[in-house]
Amino acid sequence: MCLAVPMKLLSREGDRGIVEMGGVRRNVVLTLTPDAAVGEFVIVHAGYALEVLDERAAAETLALLRDLGGDVER
Numbered sequence: 001m002c003l004a005v006p007m008k009l010l011s012r013e014g015d016r017g018i019v020e021m022g023g024v025r026r027n028v029v030l031t032l033t034p035d036a037a038v039g040e041f042v043i044v045h046a047g048y049a050l051e052v053l054d055e056r057a058a059a060e061t062l063a064l065l066r067d068l069g070g071d072v073e074r
Helices: 055-066
Strands: 006-014 015-023 022-030 041-047 048-053
Touching: 006 022, 006 048, 022 041, 022 048, 022 055, 041 055, 048 055
Parallel strands: none
Antiparallel strands: 006 015, 006 041, 015 022, 041 048
């Protein structure tokens, strides 16, 4: 089973960016979310940002992951 998770976009250069969740940073491809801005949350799966997510929805999803025993921070 695969899981897409919300991560905060820290920086971007063209169609590439760096996202973070729980102190873990990853490089992502942003071609599917061309309007994603630094500081916003994106749903990330397999190295691709799939969708921009508002902060409230990101917080709810991260809380659910914590409740399931995931080691995530906001």
